[in-house]
Amino acid sequence: MEYDILIQGGTIVDGTGQAGFTGDVGILGEKIVRIGRLEPGEGTNVIQAQGMVVCPGFIDAHCHTDVYAADCPDAAGKIMQGVTTDVCGLCGDSPAPVGEGNLREYIRRREYKLPGSEPAEACTFGEYRDRMNRLGNTTNMALFTGNANLRVHGVGYENRAASDGRWNR
Numbered sequence: 144m145e146y147d148i149l150i151q152g153g154t155i156v157d158g159t160g161q162a163g164f165t166g167d168v169g170i171l172g173e174k175i176v177r178i179g180r181l182e183p184g185e186g187t188n189v190i191q192a193q194g195m196v197v198c199p200g201f202i203d204a205h206c207h208t209d210v211y212a213a214d215c216p217d218a219a220g221k222i223m224q225g226v227t228t229d230v231c232g233l234c235g236d237s238p239a240p241v242g243e244g245n246l247r248e249y250i251r252r253r254e255y256k257l258p259g260s261e262p263a264e265a266c267t268f269g270e271y272r273d274r275m276n277r278l279g280n281t282t283n284m285a286l287f288t289g290n291a292n293l294r295v296h297g298v299g300y301e302n303r304a305a306s307d308g309r310w311n312r
């Protein structure tokens with residue numbers, strides 16, 4: 144069988160709970176098509192993995208990659224750790240939605256973040272998501288909309304109940 148990529152001789156930990164085992168992983172396109180003792184075909188990119196672990200990407204179940212993803216779309220810091228999926232927005236804030244009327248205050252309150260990582264213009268959550276997709280982020284991103292963003296988007300920074308249904312954008 145032909146493979147685009149063949150990862151040979153690594154210790155495969157497949158995530159099922161069984162012990163790791165030595166084997167090869169054959170990849171065609173973007174899919175693993177075979178695991179076992181495999182031989183490369185002509186033109187196969189062979190990666191020697193003896194002494195290394197071959198496993199599915201890890202999920203970082205709580206991170207803030209959404210804040211700096213636009214500045215580091217290659218996500219080298221994540222990929223080098225084996226993280227391929229980031230779950231973001233769990234702490235109640237997110238880079239979107241940010242309404243036009245609250246943009247300046249939003250930026251002021253987040254000045255401690257990495258420079259350049261905050262939105263310079265108002266954006267909806269969909270606009271943020273589309274921007275990240277255009278940048279071609281390396282990791283998969285599971286995004287929660289921050290509950291603080293929803294409140295601020297709805298009622299601004301006023302200390303009042305969010306009860307009248309107005310939106311500030």
Ligand SMILES: [Zn+2]
Pocket residue numbers: 205206207233234
């Ligand atoms: Zn957090």
